[in-house]
Amino acid sequence: MARVRHKRKPVAEMNVVPYIDVMLVLLVIFMVTAPMLNQGVKVDLPKVSSEALPQDNNVQILTISIKADKTYYWNLGSEVDTDKQMDKAMTLPEMTSAVTKIIAAGRDQGKQTQVFIRGDKAVDYGAVMGAMGGLQKAGVGNVGLITEAP
Numbered sequence: 001m002a003r004v005r006h007k008r009k010p011v012a013e014m015n016v017v018p019y020i021d022v023m024l025v026l027l028v029i030f031m032v033t034a035p036m037l038n039q040g041v042k043v044d045l046p047k048v049s050s051e052a053l054p055q056d057n058n059v060q061i062l063t064i065s066i067k068a069d070k071t072y073y074w075n076l077g078s079e080v081d082t083d084k085q086m087d088k089a090m091t092l093p094e095m096t097s098a099v100t101k102i103i104a105a106g107r108d109q110g111k112q113t114q115v116f117i118r119g120d121k122a123v124d125y126g127a128v129m130g131a132m133g134g135l136q137k138a139g140v141g142n143v144g145l146i147t148e149a150p
Contacts, residue, residue, distance in 0.1 A: 041065040041067060041073045041118075043065055043066070043067055043068075043118055043119065043120040044068075044120050044121050044122065045118060045119075045120070045121060045146060045147050045148040046119075046121040046147050046148070047147060047148045047149065048147040048148075048149075049149055058110070058111055058112065059111060059112050059113070059114050060076060060077060060106050060111045060112070060113050060114070061076070061077055061113075061114050061116065062074060062075075062076050062099065062102055062103075062113050062114070062115045062116070063075045063076075063115075063116050063117075063118055063146070064095065064099070064115065064116070064117050064118070064131055064135070065117075065118045065119075066117065066118070066119040066120060066123050066127055066128065066131060067089075067120055067123070068120040068122040068123055070123065070127045071089035071090065071091075072089070072090045072091070072092060072094070072095040072131065073088075073089065073090065074090075074095065074098060074099065074102070076102060092130050092131065092134050093134070095131070095134060096134035096135070096137055096138050097138075099115070099134070099135060099138040099140065100138040100139065103138060103139055103140065113140070114142070114144065115135055115140045115142070115143050115144070116143070116144040116145070116146050117131055117132070117143060117144070117145050117146065118146040119131075119145070128145075
């Protein structure tokens with residue numbers, strides 16, 4: 001006896017499950033890599049091992065970056081915001097004036113300002129000390145130095 005074969009009709013529906021899987025994988029990849037992106041001016045940091053500092057919500061973090069050509073930049077906080085970041089190269093007196101204004105604005109909001117210096121390892125000691133002297137004139141008592149882990 002011969003078997004009768006029925007021809008199947010093609011399914012007109014599109015299977016979207018593989019597309020959803022790919023999108024979720026991409027979402028996870030971007031969520032993992034986004035916090036690792038370093039914002040700001042590119043400087044070559046010296047390598048030193050140390051422990052990270054604890055965070056306080058009543059403290060604003062101001063980072064001063066010094067490039068190898070002895071130009072100064074500032075960034076307020078860990079997020080990149082056009083109101084809180086200076087992409088224009090500054091001289092030492094301009095940087096001191098900007099820091100004075102930032103600290104005064106922070107005091108008006110009831111926040112303390114922690115200042116850190118990111119100096120390129122090719123920058124000479126005098127440029128870093130000049131920045132620290134300018135920060136002291138601006139009213140900063142303590143300055144931290146940012147390095148990379150070895």
